Amino acid sequence: MRLPDQLFIQQMFERCGVLSSLPLSAAQMEVGQARCVAMANQRLQALLVPTSAASPTHASIGVVEQASLFVEEHRSPVLDTSDVHVARTLLHGAHVTLLGGHPTHGQRTALMDAFQLATLDWIGVDEYTHGLHADSRIHPETALVILAVRWMAHAHHGLRDVAKRRAVPVMMHPGGLNPRSVAYQVVRQASEQLRQRV
Structure with a gap:
């Protein structure tokens, strides 16, 4: 391909x-x-x-x-795109679980700030080698589970299944973990379910 x-x-x-x-x-x-x-x-x-x-x-x-x-x-106001604004509205004060990638302080801060999240439980690929502890990573207040498919192994099925069983929206994110890329997928994959939460 x-x-x-x-x-x-x-x-x-x-x-x-x-x-x-x-x-x-x-x-x-x-x-x-x-x-x-x-x-x-x-x-x-x-x-x-x-x-x-x-x-x-x-x-x-x-x-x-x-x-x-x-x-x-040469600055242009590109960060607050309409997708970022919509995603911020949907996720403001939310608890989000992200599986995949290698968490960095800068990326975590950018995502937390862009969407005004209450918490971001970021599970790096090195930390999540199997799906046996998926139950402990999704709480009743979890609003969204993001599966960064680009950087993760196949153990994500356990987390996805637990999220679906608990009626938590699951977003398969194929791109980079910058706020604009994440916002684009949030709006297209999870906005309907998140609007019901707001």
Whole structure:
């Protein structure tokens, strides 16, 4: 099976390492992130060199400060898309369980803030190798279970079955775990059930 624009995606990301459809270990994630950050820094430096050469105020500051200025100058209000706004309305004050990926403080904070969640019980792939403790991860106040299928093993069936048995909406999320991507899927897969909760 090939993805739309797979050749473009493959050429863009192959510099970060071998593409894999299997979940990455924490060590593999760190190596891949380090490579991508290095590439981004190189591209950012290339973008900022003309700015710093042309502007004496930019020439005296470092790359991070230049990047901040560049972002501020070219900022667009993209975070609060209509999907993020709708998902925030549906999930405000909610308890959400997320299975998959490798939890980071930054991603957790971004999701909590974007949707104004009460709690986010994020179960990383390393923590959830079997579905035997699914019952303990879904509470009566759980409003939504998100299964990040891109990064998880097959043990998610136990969590999905418990959620369905307790009438908790289950969302299969195929994309990245940034707020816009999650919001897009929340609106399309779980909004009807979540509206009944609100």
